[in-house]
Amino acid sequence: MSPNLRRRSFLLGLGGALALGGSRMALAAGPPGEKRLVVVLLRGAMDGLSAVPAYGDPAFAALRGPLALPEPGQEGGVLDLGGRFGMHPSLARLHALYAANQALVLHAIAGPWRSRSHFEAQDLLESGATQRLPDGWLNRALSAMPPEPPGAARRGLAAGLDVPLLLRGPVRVGSFAARARNRPDTETLALLARWHAADPQLGPAFAEGLRARGFSAEALAGQAPPPRGVNGFLVLAESVGRLLADPRGPRVAAMELDGWDTHAAQAQRLGNTLRVLDEGLDALRAGLGPAWSQTAVLVMTEFGRTARINGTQGTDHGTAGAAFVLGGAVRGGRVLTDWPGLGPGRLFENRDLAATMDLRRVAKGLLADHLGLGAGALARAFPESGDAPPLPDLVDRSA
Amino acid sequence: MTLLAAHAAVRFGLGARPDMPAPADPAAWLTAQIATLPELPGPGLGEIQAALRAQRRDIRHPGVGDILRTESTAWATRMITARRPFAERWANFWTNHLTVSRRAFQTAAWLGHYQRTAIRPHAFGRFEELLLAAYRHPAMLSYLDQTNSTGPRSVMGRRGRGLNENLARECLELHTVTPAGRYAQRDVTALARLLTGWSAGRGEQFREEDGFLFRAEAHEPGPKQLLGRDFPEGEEGGAEALRFLANHPATYRALAAKLARHFVADAPPRASVTWIEDALRNSRGDLSVVARALLAEPEAQRPLRKVRSAQDFAIAVLRALGFGAEAAPVLLATLTRLNQSLWNAPAPDGWSDEAAEWAAPEQLMRRLDWADELAGRTTAGGGADPGALADTFLGALARGDTLAVMQRAGSARDAIVVLLASPEAQRR
Numbered sequence: 047m048s049p050n051l052r053r054r055s056f057l058l059g060l061g062g063a064l065a066l067g068g069s070r071m072a073l074a075a076g077p078p079g080e081k082r083l084v085v086v087l088l089r090g091a092m093d094g095l096s097a098v099p100a101y102g103d104p105a106f107a108a109l110r111g112p113l114a115l116p117e118p119g120q121e122g123g124v125l126d127l128g129g130r131f132g133m134h135p136s137l138a139r140l141h142a143l144y145a146a147n148q149a150l151v152l153h154a155i156a157g158p159w160r161s162r163s164h165f166e167a168q169d170l171l172e173s174g175a176t177q178r179l180p181d182g183w184l185n186r187a188l189s190a191m192p193p194e195p196p197g198a199a200r201r202g203l204a205a206g207l208d209v210p211l212l213l214r215g216p217v218r219v220g221s222f223a224a225r226a227r228n229r230p231d232t233e234t235l236a237l238l239a240r241w242h243a244a245d246p247q248l249g250p251a252f253a254e255g256l257r258a259r260g261f262s263a264e265a266l267a268g269q270a271p272p273p274r275g276v277n278g279f280l281v282l283a284e285s286v287g288r289l290l291a292d293p294r295g296p297r298v299a300a301m302e303l304d305g306w307d308t309h310a311a312q313a314q315r316l317g318n319t320l321r322v323l324d325e326g327l328d329a330l331r332a333g334l335g336p337a338w339s340q341t342a343v344l345v346m347t348e349f350g351r352t353a354r355i356n357g358t359q360g361t362d363h364g365t366a367g368a369a370f371v372l373g374g375a376v377r378g379g380r381v382l383t384d385w386p387g388l389g390p391g392r393l394f395e396n397r398d399l400a401a402t403m404d405l406r407r408v409a410k411g412l413l414a415d416h417l418g419l420g421a422g423a424l425a426r427a428f429p430e431s432g433d434a435p436p437l438p439d440l441v442d443r444s445a
Numbered sequence: 446m447t448l449l450a451a452h453a454a455v456r457f458g459l460g461a462r463p464d465m466p467a468p469a470d471p472a473a474w475l476t477a478q479i480a481t482l483p484e485l486p487g488p489g490l491g492e493i494q495a496a497l498r499a500q501r502r503d504i505r506h507p508g509v510g511d512i513l514r515t516e517s518t519a520w521a522t523r524m525i526t527a528r529r530p531f532a533e534r535w536a537n538f539w540t541n542h543l544t545v546s547r548r549a550f551q552t553a554a555w556l557g558h559y560q561r562t563a564i565r566p567h568a569f570g571r572f573e574e575l576l577l578a579a580y581r582h583p584a585m586l587s588y589l590d591q592t593n594s595t596g597p598r599s600v601m602g603r604r605g606r607g608l609n610e611n612l613a614r615e616c617l618e619l620h621t622v623t624p625a626g627r628y629a630q631r632d633v634t635a636l637a638r639l640l641t642g643w644s645a646g647r648g649e650q651f652r653e654e655d656g657f658l659f660r661a662e663a664h665e666p667g668p669k670q671l672l673g674r675d676f677p678e679g680e681e682g683g684a685e686a687l688r689f690l691a692n693h694p695a696t697y698r699a700l701a702a703k704l705a706r707h708f709v710a711d712a713p714p715r716a717s718v719t720w721i722e723d724a725l726r727n728s729r730g731d732l733s734v735v736a737r738a739l740l741a742e743p744e745a746q747r748p749l750r751k752v753r754s755a756q757d758f759a760i761a762v763l764r765a766l767g768f769g770a771e772a773a774p775v776l777l778a779t780l781t782r783l784n785q786s787l788w789n790a791p792a793p794d795g796w797s798d799e800a801a802e803w804a805a806p807e808q809l810m811r812r813l814d815w816a817d818e819l820a821g822r823t824t825a826g827g828g829a830d831p832g833a834l835a836d837t838f839l840g841a842l843a844r845g846d847t848l849a850v851m852q853r854a855g856s857a858r859d860a861i862v863v864l865l866a867s868p869e870a871q872r873r
Contacts (some may be wrong), residue, residue, distance in 0.1 A: 090855025165857040171826040179826055209826040229817050230862050237850060238813070238866050245868045247800040248753055248809065255806035255813075307855030429644075 078195055079192070080340045081375065081416050082290045084299045084330065085184060085212060085409075088323070089168060090306035095353060095399060096366025097137065097315050098151050098381075102130030105388035109353050113312060113361075127151060136320035137326040140370065147379035150440070151374035154383050156349060156401035158434070162363035164307070165243050167348035172212035174428045183427045185215030186302060187413050190423030195294075203296035205286045213300045220296060222282075222289060228276020229278070232306040233315060237268035250266035267312050279303050283326040288340070298417075301326075306347060310358035327372065339374035342363065342416045342441055346405060351399050353388055364398035369408060375416060375441045382437075404434040411437035446840025447471075452748045455842065455873040456708065457740065458530035460761025463837045465528065472740065477737045478531040482565040485521060488512045490656050500554075513547070516557020517787050521773035524760045535562065535736060536568045537756075538707055541581040542700075543620060544795035547586040547788050554789040555584035558828040562655065572700065572730035573691035576620065577684060580612070581657040583645035589615055589793065596641040596665020602872055606663070613637035615793045616690065622672075626695035636690075638665040638674055639683045697725040703798075708739055710750045711799045717744045730779035748842055749872040752800035755783035757873055758812060761866055765838035766823055777788045783811055809871070815859075816865035824857040844869055 096113060100106050101124055107114045115135065116123035124132030125141040131153065133141045137278065143149035159170045170176065173185025188202045202219030204210060213219050230238075235256060242252035247430075260273025283299065289295045303326065305319040327345070331338050350367025374380065384402035385390050394400040406428050413419040413427060414436040424436065446454070446467040454461040454472035461467060468474035488496075496508030540560050544781040545842050558698045567575035579585050586592050594609035595601045612635035617628045626823035642664030645656055659680040669682065674689060676682040690696060699724035724738035737814040739745060753761070759779045763772050780786050790796050797803075824830050831851050837841050847867045854860035864870065 070788070090859070121786075146859045164830070165824075165829070165860075166854055168856060172827065206821070208821045212824055214826060229821075230813070230859065230866075234859060234863065238863070238868075241844075241846065242809075242868045247804045248868050248871055251804045252809050255808075255810035259810060278835040304855055304859060307853065309853055430781055 051329055053210050056189060075433070077299065078219060080337075080419075082297055082299075082334070082337060082373075083161040083417055084286065084341065084343040084373075086323075086327070086343060086345040087168075087171070087210065087212065087302040088302065088306050089304040090164065090344065090347075091167075091349050091351055092306045092347040092365060092367060092370075093308060093312065093316060093351040094153065094155075094347075095313065095350070096361075097134050098127070098153055098368040099124050099129065099132050099134070100153070100385070100388065101132050103385075103388045104390075105390075109355075109388055111355050112359065113355050127169075127381050130385075131383075134317070134320050136317045136344060137324045138441070139324045142370065143327075143331075143372050144379055148376055149370060149378040150376060152302075152369040152371070152383065152403060153381060153383045154366045154386050154399055154401060155369050155403040155405050155408070156366040157405045157422060158431075159349075160365065162365075163348065164348060164363070168212060171346065171348045171405075172210060174409070176430060176432075181215030181411065182210070182212035184212045184298060185217050185219065187417065187419060187423065187427040188217040188298060189215070190426065191297075191418050198294040199289070199292070199296045201297050203286065203289060203299040204299040205282050207300055210300055210302060222285065225313055225320065229304075232266065232268065232318075233262070233305070235261060236268070238265055268318075279322050280329045281325040284329035284333040285332040287335075287337075290331075291334050291337040304440065308351070308360050309356065309362060310360040312355070312360040327374060341373040342375050342412055343370075343372045344409065345372070346408075347372040353393050353399050355396065357396050365394045365399035366399040371408065371412070371440055373441075378440055403437075404431075406431050406434040407437040408440065410434065411440045416441045446834055447749065448462075448841040451840030451842045454530070455761065456745070456748065456751070456841070457528060457534065459524060459534055460756070460764040461837050462764045463767045463833065464528075467840065473493050475531050475740050476737060478529040479569055479733050480532075481569055482529075482532055482536060484566065485519070485523075485561045485610075487516055487557055488693060490558070493558060496554050497551065513553045513556065518773045519776055520557065520560070520787065521776040522769040522770040523576075525763050525768055525772055525776060526770065532568070532735075533717045536565050538704070539568050539575060539732075540564045541578070541646060541790070541795040542703065543585065543789050544793050545584040545788070546790045546793070548791065549588045552584055552588045555582070555587065556583075567732075569736065570731070570852050571691075572696075572725070573688045573730070574733055575655060576687055577754070578642065578655075580616075580640075580687060581655055583656040585612070586643060586645045586657075592644045593663075594641050594643075595639060595663040596638055596723055599621070599641060599664050601660075601664040602663070602665070608634070608637050608641065608665075610634065610637040612643075613640055616687070619794050621690040621699070622693050622695035623699040626693060628672060632772065633656035635669045635671040636686060638669050639646060639671065639686045641665045642680065643683055664677070670843070683831075689787065692730055694726070695869070701725060704735070704739060705742075706777075707751075707798050709742065709745045711745075711752075714744050717742055749869060751873050752803045753871055753873045754803050755785035755812075756780060756787075756796070756800070757810065759815075759873065761873070762816065762819065762870075765834060766819070767837075779815055782815065783808065804871070812871070813862075813866045817862045820858045820861035820865065822862060830858045831857055831864065834861060835864050838864060839867075839869060842869055843867075 070438035101117050101189040116125055118126035118132055126132050137441045140149055157171055158176055159167055161167045172182045173179040194201050200220040202213055204213045204219055204221040206223055209221055239256055244248040264270035285314055286299050308316050346369045356362050386400040386402050410424050449471045450467040453475055457475050460557045496512055499506040499508045510812055545552055545559055559582050563578040567578050589612035590609045591612040595606035597607050614633050638839035642660045643675045644658045666678055668677055671686050702716045704721050705717040709717045720742050724735045728734035759776055763776055850863050851860040
C-alpha cells in the first residue's frame with residue numbers, strides 16, 4: 047500500500063485493565079509450563095467488517111449497505127468496543143470477555159500474502175511462511191519447547207479427526223475428536239440436497255437421509271435452527287478445554303471452524319456461524335476452568351472480505367480483516383489497530399480493507415511472551431519474518 | 446478429461462487415476478484390455494487346507510483370518526491401482542454373477558483363491574469354462590452345499606445319505622437359464638443327481654490341483670434327463686449338463702440382460718439386450734467377443750445412467766485421490782461401512798446392480814460422511830488441488846454447478862466434499 051497514506055493510530059479500550067489486572071495476575075501465577083495456547087482457525091475467510099464493524103468510520107455505512115447493523119444501543123445493534131468499533135451481536139459472550147479485559151481485537155490485520163485463494167492462503171496461514179511448507183508454525187514452535195514429562199499427554203493437540211497443517215511437522219502431537227459433528231455445514235448440505243433433488247433416483251433418498259439426521263427442509267433453508275448437537279465445535283471446544291486443564295494434559299491445541307465463506311445472504315449465515323464461534327469459545331473457557339487464567343486463544347482467518355457488499359448480499363474474498371486474542375492471561379479490553387480507513391483511496395486495490403498489521407506479529411508475540419520462546423525459536427517458527435517483530439504486551443508476562 | 450474418456454473411466458473402468466493419463470482413444474483403450482488376465486500370486490490350496498484343518502482343531506487359530514486378510518488386501522490394492530480397470534470390473538462382474546459369500550461357514554479362506562483361479566482366468570474365455578471352473582472350485586462347492594450331496598442309490602446313499610439340491614437349484618435359477626428357462630422341480634432334482642459326487646478334497650483325498658474331488662461312491666448311478674435331454678452317469682455327465690446349460694438360449698438371454706443392466710442401465714432397452722445376446726449366441730459364449738460387443742453397444746455410450754454401488758464409489762474416489770496400496774485397508778473398511786463388505790453378499794444372487802439398492806438414504810449419508818473425512822485427511826497436509834481432482838474424478842461429466850461451487854468453496858476440504866458428494870459422483 048502507499049506509504050504516504052494518512053493513518054490514524056489509536057488504541058481503544060474500556061480502561062479496566064489495570065483495575066482487574068491485579069487479581070488476574072495473582073490467579074495466573076503457577077508453575078512453569080502451565081501456559082496454554084489455543085489456535086482457532088476460521089476457514090473460509092471471516093468478514094472482519096461484520097464481526098467487528100467499524101461503525102465510527104464515516105465511509106462504513108455506505109460501503110456495507112444492508113449488512114451494516116444499527117449502532118450500539120439500538121435494537122439489534124452492535125456491541126460497543128469503546129467507540130468507533132463494535133462487535134457483532136452474535137458475539138455476546140466474547141464481548142463480555144472483552145468487557146472483563148480478557149479479550150482483545152486486532153483489526154486491519156492480514157498475513158503477508160496477498161492471495162485471495164482460500165487454499166493457498168490457508169496453507170500459508172498454517173505454514174507461517176511466505177511459501178507453502180510441509181509443516182506448520184505451531185509444530186515448529188512445539189519443537190522449541192521441552193518434551194512432555196513421561197506419562198503426560200503430548201504437548202500438542204489437534205482437535206478434530208485430522209491434524210491440520212498448522213500442527214503438522216516433526217513433533218508428534220495428539221488428536222481428539224468429539225462425537226458430535228457439524229460437517230459439512232448446513233449450507234453445503236442444503237446445496238447438495240438441492241442438487242440431488244433434480245435426480246429422481248438419488249433425490250428422495252438424499253432428502254430422506256438428511257431428514258433422518260434432523261435436517262428438515264426449513265433447517266436446510268436456514269429458516270429453522272439446524273438439529274441439536276450439530277454444533278460439534280461447541281462440544282469439541284469444551285472437551286479441548288478439559289483436556290488442556292488436566293495437569294498432565296496438552297498445552298497447545300489447534301481447532302478449526304468453517305462456514306465463513308459468505309458470498310451470498312451473509313447476514314443470516316454469518317450470524318449463525320459467529321454464534322457457533324461465540325458459544326464454542328465460551329465452552330472452551332468453561333472447560334478450562336481455573337486454567338483459563340493461564341490461557342491465550344488466538345482466533346484467526348486466512349483473509350478478510352471485500353469492503354463493499356456484492357450483488358448477492360454477501361462479500362467476496364478480500365485482504366485484511368479481524369482477529370481475536372482472548373484468555374485469562376490476555377491483556378484484553380483493547381482494539382489494537384493502525385486503522386487505514388475506509389474512505390476514498392483508502393481501500394486496498396479499491397476493494398478491500400487494507401492491511402496495516404502483519405498477523406505473524408500476533409502469533410510471534412504470543413509464542414514469545416506467553417510460551418516463552420526465544421528469538422531463535424521464533425525465527426524457526428516463522429522463517430524470513432524479520433519484518434514482522436513480535437507484537438508486545440498481548441499477555442501478562444509476569445503471570 | 447474429455448467426455449468420452451471420462452465415460453470410459455467411470456462406466457467401464459473403475460475411475461481414473463491422476464498418474465494414468467486419460468486415453469486419447471478411449472474405445473481403443475478399453476478394447477485393448479480384453480485379454481486373458483494374468484495369473485496372480487496368493488495362498489495356495491495346501492496353505493488353505495492347512496488353515497482350515499487348524500481351524501477345525503482350534504476355532505481361534507488365525508490361519509483362515511490371515512489368508513482372508515492377505516487376499517482381500519491384494520484385491521483392494523488391485524482395484525485402487527489397476528491399469529486394466531475394465532478387465533478388473535469384468536472379473537468382478539463374473540465373480541458377483543457366480544457369488545460365493547463368506548457369510549457361509551468355511552468359505553472365507555477360499556474366496557481370494559476362487560476369484561484368482563476360477564474366475565479370472567476364464568473371464569475372457571467361454572462362459573461354459575467359467576461356469577465349470579467355478580463349480581469345480583471348493584469355494585462354490587462348499588458355499589452351495591454340494592460337497593456332501595449324495596445320490597440316494599449310490600454306495601454312500603444306500604447308507605442313508607441323500608441329495609442336496611442347493612447348487613443345482615441356484616445353477617438353474619441364478620447362474621444359467623433362470624426361471625425364464627421354464628425348468629421344473631424334476632429338472633432341479635435331475636441336475637442335483639448329475640452333480641452328485643462333485644466335492645472338494647480333504648486331507649489325504651486332497652490331490653487334484655484345483656481342489657476338486659469326484660467321489661464316485663456318492664454319485665447317483667444311471668443316466669438322467671434334464672430339460673428334455675439325456676446325460677450319462679459319471680463325472681462327465683455333470684460337466685456335460687453344465688455345458689449344455691451354459692449355452693442354452695435362455696442362459697444367453699439372462700446373461701445379456703444382466704450385462705446390460707450393469708453396463709447400460711437398470712432397465713436396459715430391449716435392443717441392448719438383443720445386441721449382447723446375439724454376441725453370446727454367435728460366439729457360442731465367448732466372453733471376449735461379448736466384451737467387445739458390449740463396448741460398442743450404442744446405448745452403453747450414454748453417460749451417468751447407473752447409480753454407483755458402494756464398491757464402485759469407494760474405489761473410484763480412492764483412485765481419483767491418487768492413493769496406492771497403502772489405502773487398501775481404507776477401501777476394505779469403507780466397503781464394510783457402506784454395507785458392501787467384500788465377498789460378503791447376503792445371498793447367492795450377489796450384490797444388486799440397481800439404483801433402488803444404492804440410492805438409499807443411509808447409504809448416501811454414509812458416503813457423504815466418508816467423503817468429508819477423506820477430504821479432511823487429504824487436505825490437512827496442505828497443497829491439495831481440488832480442480833485437478835475434479836478433472837480426474839469426473840472430467841467432463843462434472844456439472845458446471847459443481848465446479849462453480851468448488852471454485853468458491855471456503856476451503857479445499859469443502860471443495861472436495863462438494864465434488865465427492867455431488868449427485869454425478871454417485872453415478873457412473
